[in-house]
Amino acid sequence: MSGGDTGRVGADGRASGTPPGRPLVGRVAERAILAGCLRSTLDGQRQVVLVAGEPGAGKTRLAEETVDQARELGLACAVGRASEDEGSPPYWPFLQVFRGLPGRPTAELYDGLAGSARERFRLFEVTAEALVAAAQPSGLLVVLDDLQWADAATVRLLVHLAIGVTPARLMVVATYRDTETAGQGPLRAAVAALTRETSVTRIRLGGLGEAEVAAHLAAVTDSVAAAIWRRTRGNPFFVGELGRLLVSSTDGRLPDGVRDAVRDRLNRLSPSCRTVVAAAAVLGSEVDPVAVAHVTRTDVEAVLAALDEASVAAILTGAPARRFAHDLFREAARLDVPTPDRLALHRRMAEHLSARGDGDARVAEISFHWLRLGGGGLALPAGARRRRHARRDRRAGPVPAAAGHGAGTGADLRPRQLPA
Numbered sequence: 328m329s330g331g332d333t334g335r336v337g338a339d340g341r342a343s344g345t346p347p348g349r350p351l352v353g354r355v356a357e358r359a360i361l362a363g364c365l366r367s368t369l370d371g372q373r374q375v376v377l378v379a380g381e382p383g384a385g386k387t388r389l390a391e392e393t394v395d396q397a398r399e400l401g402l403a404c405a406v407g408r409a410s411e412d413e414g415s416p417p418y419w420p421f422l423q424v425f426r427g428l429p430g431r432p433t434a435e436l437y438d439g440l441a442g443s444a445r446e447r448f449r450l451f452e453v454t455a456e457a458l459v460a461a462a463q464p465s466g467l468l469v470v471l472d473d474l475q476w477a478d479a480a481t482v483r484l485l486v487h488l489a490i491g492v493t494p495a496r497l498m499v500v501a502t503y504r505d506t507e508t509a510g511q512g513p514l515r516a517a518v519a520a521l522t523r524e525t526s527v528t529r530i531r532l533g534g535l536g537e538a539e540v541a542a543h544l545a546a547v548t549d550s551v552a553a554a555i556w557r558r559t560r561g562n563p564f565f566v567g568e569l570g571r572l573l574v575s576s577t578d579g580r581l582p583d584g585v586r587d588a589v590r591d592r593l594n595r596l597s598p599s600c601r602t603v604v605a606a607a608a609v610l611g612s613e614v615d616p617v618a619v620a621h622v623t624r625t626d627v628e629a630v631l632a633a634l635d636e637a638s639v640a641a642i643l644t645g646a647p648a649r650r651f652a653h654d655l656f657r658e659a660a661r662l663d664v665p666t667p668d669r670l671a672l673h674r675r676m677a678e679h680l681s682a683r684g685d686g687d688a689r690v691a692e693i694s695f696h697w698l699r700l701g702g703g704g705l706a707l708p709a710g711a712r713r714r715r716h717a718r719r720d721r722r723a724g725p726v727p728a729a730a731g732h733g734a735g736t737g738a739d740l741r742p743r744q745l746p747a
């Protein structure tokens with residue numbers, strides 16, 4: 328299981344990554360949609376809900392919440408999850424679903440992947456009939472989690488279920504990451520086909536709002552306070568010391584789990600895209616394709632293609648002006664660039680901006696990049712340092728002591744005294 332994934336679904340359909348008792352925050356509109364779909368299901372109209380979002384957005388959690396709601400309404404529930412492991416058998420999510428249901432088709436049936444199209448159709452029909460039968464008395468909710476990893480046959484079977492015309496108290500909630508870029512052809516095609524179906528509802532989970540973040544954090548800090556109380560029994564000195572430790576332990580560093588999850592997202596990009604994203608991360612939170620092309624010595628078309636890939640993966644957002652979707656992505660990408668490369672990128676960026684016609688308007692930006700070089704006056708090639716000194720010596724009048732203050736052209740902005 329990759330670092331970006333946030334939990335496994337156990338036999339009870341609950342992902343083990345969900346701490347017990349922590350309340351679901353927000354998602355009011357999405358839960359109302361799902362409640363409406365459950366009602367329609369009980370009225371005999373089959374429903375398919377596609378829940379998309381980035382890793383950690385809460386797709387599994389929302390599905391679990393729907394399972395709880397469905398159970399309260401008396402529906403049977405069955406959960407299957409696609410596996411990232413290449414060895415998982417075809418139709419794996421459905422095989423898991425049938426484990427928990429009476430009157431299931433035999434698992435051997437699903438070995439017939441190599442069979443003809445006709446045999447496959449028969450298999451789909453047998454599956455649909457079995458699910459419709461299982462839904463017969465009181466309704467059935469099937470959750471198919473992490474469909475971004477499902478085999479093409481599983482995805483086709485889902486489409487088959489969605490377009491079935493037999494009335495059935497059957498609802499399928501299928502979750503998938505819409506941020507994966509590799510091997511997603513069958514799923515994309517299926518989502519496009521399903522969008523035309525009236526029985527299909529699509530939900531995209533974005534980030535929580537600010538107030539919802541506060542509510543989510545309150546739940547986290549409550550449990551932190553409880554844990555500190557248990558360990559200290561309220562001794563004010565120990566409480567203070569442990570509190571300080573908590574603050575300092577995340578100071579300026581990403582927690583390992585966050586860093587791993589973010590790295591996992593970055594590692595799924597193609598190598599050329601990673602290079603462009605890393606350079607963009609060093610240069611700023613907004614991405615200037617021409618500048619990135621210059622500093623990475625790549626042509627602009629290749630940079631634009633890489634930026635498209637990063638946008639599909641939701642690492643970047645906005646068009647045509649692109650920026651990092653989260654600061655976390657930018658921080659993680661930047662931290663993975665070795666220091667000499669980082670300095671070289673800043674130097675090339677400063678030179679690129681200085682050489683542009685609008686250097687005067689970019690005073691702050693240019694000085695930002697020179698300042699990033701910090702003690703790296705040494706990082707400048709000797710030739711560049713000599714040219715810089717020569718230019719400085721030719722200049723009349725005082726040079727701004729701190730770059731970024733006072734007027735001047737871009738070329739004037741290099742700090743004279745680079746701190747050690």
Ligand SMILES: Nc1ncnc2c1ncn2[C@@H]1O[C@H](COP(=O)(O)OP(=O)(O)O)[C@@H](O)[C@H]1O
Binds near residue numbers: 332334352382384543
């Ligand atoms: N709306 C929410 N309120 C509170 N916690 C949430 C919410 N959405 C997700 N979480 C928590 O965030 C973590 C990641 O959610 P998860 O459903 O596993 O994400 P995904 O399946 O999209 O990768 C889990 O611990 C989950 O319980």
Ligand SMILES: [Mg+2]
Binds near residue numbers: 334386387388473
């Ligand atoms: Mg999940």
